[in-house]
Amino acid sequence: MSVARPLTRAILALGSNLGEREGTLQSAVAELVDCPEVRLLNVSPVITTKPVGGPVGQPDFLNMVIAVDTTLSAMELLVHCQSVEQAHHRTRAVRWGARTLDVDIIVYGSVVSADPVLTLPHPRAAERAFVLYPWSLMDPHAMLAGKPVSELAAAAADMAGISHVQDVPLPQAP
Structure with a gap:
């Protein structure tokens, strides 16, 4: 007899700056929740952002949070997130380089972990407007490390690089 595992709320950040960015994000959201162990709750608007770090001259990113x-x-x-990245031909040749798809686990319940494979909450999330701003649009009451996500977004150095919200049709939460 198998024991049912409890549900854990997770926030995932998705970004793309290569190829058909809108289609990639649409497909990635559908693929992430296309298994019985993952249920979509909410989807942020898609924002356009300047690349943060990495090589200069990269195209702008489309970013969102679910x-x-x-x-x-x-x-x-x-592992599931990385398999979806690989299905979209994600390569990891250059740190913070251009990519077809990036999926990061920002928070996983209240888990705090310094594991180098999966540090939780995401070690740079509290300073990245490209994660914080769409998260705050999706959930205005969200908190990260005891601080309102909206306040963290407003203080993030890359907030000025957010140019607009994209109107990309995405799967809707039930």
């Missing part, structure tokens, strides 16, 4: 409930462990969710 909230899911999952019975997967944090490491299983990481």
Whole structure:
């Protein structure tokens, strides 16, 4: 007899700056929740942002955040996210380089972990407007490390690089 695992709320950040960015984000959201262990709860608007770090001359990113409930462990969710990235031809040749798809686990419940494979909450999330701003649009009451996500977004150095919200049709939470 198997024991049902509890649901854990996770926030996932998605970004793309190569190829058909809108289609990639649409497909990635659908693929992330196309398994019985992951249920879509909420979807942020898609924003356009300047690249942060990495090589100069990269195209702008489309970024978004989704909230899911999952019975997967944090490491299983990481493997699932990476498999979706690979399905979209993600390569990791250059740190913070251009990519077809990036999926990061920002928070996984209240788990705090310094594991080098999966640090939780995401170690740079509290300073990245490209994660914080769409998250605050999706959930104006969201908190990260005891601080309102909207306040963290407003203080983030890359907030000025957010140019507009894209109108990309995405799967809707039930």
